[in-house]
Amino acid sequence: MEMNLDNIKVIGFDADDTLWVNETYFRDAEEKFAEMLEQYETKNKIDQELFKMEIKNLELYGYGIKGFMLSMIEAALELSNNGVSQNTLSEILDVGKKMISHPVELLDGVVDVLEKLQGKYRLIVLTKGDLLDQERKLERSNLSKYFHHVEVLSDKKEKNYQDLLDHLEINVKHFLMIGNSLKSDVLPLVNIGAKAVHVPFHTTWQHEEVEEPIEKKGYMTVSKLTDVLEYL
Structure with missing residues (x-):
């Protein structure tokens, strides 16, 4: 499914297994x-x-x-x-x-994507996990310079996203989320009216596994991160 992303002003990136290997x-x-x-x-x-x-x-x-x-x-x-x-x-x-x-291992195309999107969009990181560990990984990754804001959430459910977008004064209609987990990075955003891009990673924690809806609404799946540049 291809989406119209003309109204997007802010792009959120998951971190683990979207920006780097985890x-x-x-x-x-x-x-x-x-x-x-x-x-x-x-x-x-x-x-x-x-x-x-x-x-x-x-x-x-x-x-x-x-x-x-x-x-x-x-x-x-x-x-x-x-x-x-x-x-x-x-x-x-x-x-x-x-x-x-462990050294941070960036996934293919991450720097290229961020460099091309920086300046055109407001870029933020929305991840979950241990605050200290995620801050440490972001510092080691040398990616901080691309992002306006970094948020480590306790969970990634609809309310977590909605509360954060409200706090950052981001209109949900102007927001796009990019991540590897349907359960955490895609479906909750679609359910609150945002758009999302699913970039599957070859390994998924059992807790994050869900069946992909037969009819995709509000999101699309790409094979690799650099594919998003065709739509932005």
């Missing part, structure tokens, strides 16, 4: 976590229990690596019936710390 590192960490606990359960069971723990803890810890680390530790204790060694717990913490300190 989910891949979580999948790698899950593989290492399963290897650490293979004496207690099968890999499939370990993956399932870790995911359950993450979802259970979302209200407490929110999104991000630190909450993921705590969920790994709690899942390890539960799966091992509190028998997991201190050494393994230390290894889990090391996995999380390496994730936090």
Whole structure:
């Protein structure tokens, strides 16, 4: 579906897996976590229990690596019936710390897109996760100069977006969101009257998976970020 974007004045970008690689590192960490606990359960069971723990803890810890680390530790204790060694717990913490300190890997075309859109539109970042971690990644990415505003949201639901747009005095009809998650970056915006572009990433967290509507209204899907330049 092609959309008329003539009225767009402000463009919001998701960060993780839209501007830079993120989910891949979580999948790698899950593989290492399963290897650490293979004496207690099968890999499939370990993956399932870790995911359950993450979802259970979302209200407490929110999104991000630190909450993921705590969920790994709690899942390890539960799966091992509190028998997991201190050494393994230390290894889990090391996995999380390496994730936090990992160099930022920009996705293809990001700089080119931002350079072409800067000046023509007001560009902002709308992401969720741990505030300190996201600020750190943005600084390491060297992308801050392209954005008028950066917002780290506790969640990405319709009310979160509407409240922020109201606060920033952005007319929803003039707003376009670009992101990799249908659940977080696309459908909530469409539901409040904005437009969105879905740029799928090859790896998606299970919690973010939803079925794509058969009839697309208010958004379109492109294969890569640079494709948005054909419409803006």
